[in-house]
Every structure is written in C-alpha cells, then in structure tokens.
Amino acid sequence: MDAQAPGVHQGEAIVRVTRVLVTPADAAVAERREFRGVLGSQFVGVVKQITVPDSAPPSMSARKGWVGKRVVASPSIACALCDLCRAGLSAHCRARKVLGVWERDGGLADLVSVPISALHLAPDSVKDDAAPFAHLVSGALHAANMLRSEQKSYITVLGDSAAALVAAQVLARMNASVRVLSARHDRLRLCERWGVKHRPIDEPGRRQDQDVVVDCTGSAAGLGLALQMVRPRGIVLLKDPAALRPIPPGTKADLRGWADPVDLTPAVVNEVQVLGSRDGPIPDALRVLSEQTIDVAALVSKRVRLEDAPQALRSLAGETMTVLVDVGDR
C-alpha cells in the first residue's frame, strides 16, 4: 500500500485514488493469502495520466481526453481474446484478472494503474463517497435482470452484508413485496427506514411459499435455509461478493462457508432452480446511483485514512458492513 507510482503501460491509465470501499470480501482475500498485490477492488479516483495506443478503436481513443476526470473501474479485466470473450461472455473471461483480488493491483493506494477499457466516467451527481458502491449496485442490478422475466411476487433477501442491503433496495424498486431476513437488528432498522419489509432471520416462515430467495449469506447454511423457504419450481439466487476470483480449471476457489455440506433434497423434490449471480455493468450502476434512490451512505460503518486501512481490514467483523477509506481529494 505504498505510494510508489505504478508504471504506465500502453492502454492503461494512472488513477489517483480518492476513496476505496473495503468490505469483508477484501478481508477474505487478505486472509486467503493467494494474492500478494495491493487490495481494493472498489474505488473512485481521478485520471492522472493515460496512454492510448495508436491502433485503439475510436471509442478508446476518445478516452485520451479523460485526464482530470473522475472514474470508477470494473474490477474484472477481460483478455478480449479467449473463446468466452469472443462469445460475448467477457465477464467470464478464462484469463481474467481482478483488481485487488487476482493478478492485478487494486485501489488501496495513492495511485493505481487500470486498463482504459475497464474505466467508466463517474457522473458529477455521484459523489466520491457513493461512487465506490458502483460494483455492489451493479451486482444487485444484474440479479434484478436475471429475475425480471420470472414470476416474482414474493422475494426474500437473506443476509446482513452491504450486498444484501443493496440488493434489497434495488429489488424493492421493482417489487414492493421484497422482504429482508437478517440476524442483525441494526440492518433491520435500516430496512424500516427505507420502507423495506423485514424480519429476524431466526424466525423465518419455512413454508416453501417464496417465489424467489436471494441468498446473500455466502454460505451453505444460507442456501439450506433458502431451499426450505422457496416454493416448488421457485428460484434460489446465490450472491456472494467474495466470489470475484476466477476458478482456473483444476483449482478450488475456497470461498468460506461454501465448503460446508448442504442438503439439496428440496432442490430435487421441489424442482428448484439454483442460480449463481455475480457482478453486472458498472455504467448501469452509476446511472442508478446518480438517481440517488439507493441509500449507500447508511452502509458505511466507518471511515479511515489510507494509513489505517490495514488495521480496519483486520477488524472487519459482524457489525461492520463496509469501511470507506479516505485516500485524498482531487
């Protein structure tokens, strides 16, 4: 996390970071010790320098004028060459790198180098404190899109994380009968404030009557509960912000909680669809954030300076949803 200027390569931009959002998913990356680079997959900053190759298409060449502009990065960096990229599935690029997670330094530093193709302009209406939430919002929008064509009268969101509360707010915009089940009263109070239905997770109705259960617990236990709540032929949608790391063939992803056993009998007997869902388009998320209909300020548990970020990462625990790291201003 030192302040050394990264090298500027063709097709890359140097971004002066202003804010970084740190969540338990970052703490999990640090704990797994597979990644030795700079953490921080969710950040906003100002383009300091940019190098666009002469061969770049016009859409990229136009980014030469982005010096001095505020930007957010898509954490997943696709190769644009593999079979999945060429098939339009660049989110699942076989050779993808992930800022702050996998083979690319993230934003928990004064400066970070980012491929220009991964950058998105942050509208002025999305302030520095809100812009780093673009990734979480994009994941919630992606989930909403996956559910859009389905019967979705009754939706339950399981979980205590910022991802769960962002998903609940986004889904509540399209369906008033969304409810949140959380183990934490402070989270339930936030739902109360937003007008989102809620109840403690220890008293759920396990009546197999929910059309959709969005499980943001990141655990087999959450999936087990979801399978008891969803109706026959319903959908369990699994979200886990810690699932950013790709899984190269023959390796294990080692996501905490998912390695535990889970009884899938209800999925078979009740013909339940279990869908995985990850992140979505950052520009859509920035558009939603600019409308200021999603409360992300309430999801910041504390603010720290960059030098205190390592300590904050180590102490991320139950009551802490996110830490906003103040790196500096423009």
Ligand SMILES: [Zn+2]
């Ligand atoms: Zn690829």
